[in-house]
Amino acid sequence: MPNFKYRAKNFEGKEVSATMEALDARELGEKLKKDGYILLEVGAADSADSAGEGGNSIKKLAQKLAAIEIFATVKIEEKMIFSRNLSVMIKAGLPVARALTALAHETKNPYFGRVILDVVEHVKKGDTLRDSFNNHPKVFSALFVAMVEAGEESGKLAEGLNILAAQMKKDHDLVRRIKGAMFIQQSS
Numbered sequence: 001m002p003n004f005k006y007r008a009k010n011f012e013g014k015e016v017s018a019t020m021e022a023l024d025a026r027e028l029g030e031k032l033k034k035d036g037y038i039l040l041e042v043g044a045a046d047s048a049d050s051a052g053e054g055g056n057s058i059k060k061l062a063q064k065l066a067a068i069e070i071f072a073t074v075k076i077e078e079k080m081i082f083s084r085n086l087s088v089m090i091k092a093g094l095p096v097a098r099a100l101t102a103l104a105h106e107t108k109n110p111y112f113g114r115v116i117l118d119v120v121e122h123v124k125k126g127d128t129l130r131d132s133f134n135n136h137p138k139v140f141s142a143l144f145v146a147m148v149e150a151g152e153e154s155g156k157l158a159e160g161l162n163i164l165a166a167q168m169k170k171d172h173d174l175v176r177r178i179k180g181a182m183f184i185q186q187s188s
Contacts, residue, residue: 004028004044008037009117013101015040029110036105038113072111074139076175080168082107082116083144087161097123115139128152143167 006028007017016037022028029039082103089099097120104116115136122132130149133140144164151160 002044004042006032006039006043007041008032008039010037013120033110038104038110038117040114074109074112074115076168076172078107078109078112079139079144080165080172082112083161083165083168087158087165090161091158096129112139129157 001021001023003019003021004025005017005019007015009015020028020031022031025039025042028042032039085103085106086099089102090096094102100116100120100123104113104120107113107116118135119129119132122135123129128149129152130145133148134145147160147164148157151157154160
């Protein structure tokens with residue numbers, strides 16, 4: 001089994017760099033997640049491994065991971081739950097960065113978890129929540145960003161997130177009904 005060098009971050013934001021044995025990068029990421037870490041970077045542990053595979057294994061692995069990121073998605077249900085839970089946590093008085101960190105580690109979607117942790121990093125640097133979400137247009141729509149901005153400016157962020165969750169639920173239900181009708185139409 002090959003060894004991989006990796007850089008990962010735990011729930012508190014502490015970064016670690018080490019080497020671990022795994023079948024591939026995906027297994028490494030799963031092992032780290034079980035230990036409370038999110039994989040940030042991965043590469044072959046030694047040059048002998050990379051030379052044995054044509055000398056380009058690190059480059060190929062990086063390309064493979066980049067390709068996975070390109071096709072990674074976040075389902076509307078995940079964003080709906082995220083919005084609702086963030087709203088509840090903010091209403092309860094939790095600091096935004098702490099609430100986001102908790103939600104990042106709760107999600108089962110590793111891509112969404114990395115996106116949320118990136119939002120946390122930007123918020124900790126002093127960026128607005130709106131700007132932090134706006135860095136990820138593939139995940140957070142213009143409507144999502146605009147509602148967050150309105151919530152920040154009005155001081156009613158929790159209410160804005162609740163409205164977003166309700167709207168996403170309506171959109172999701174509509175899409176489900178349309179797909180169901182199309183399926184029934186095709187069956188007849």
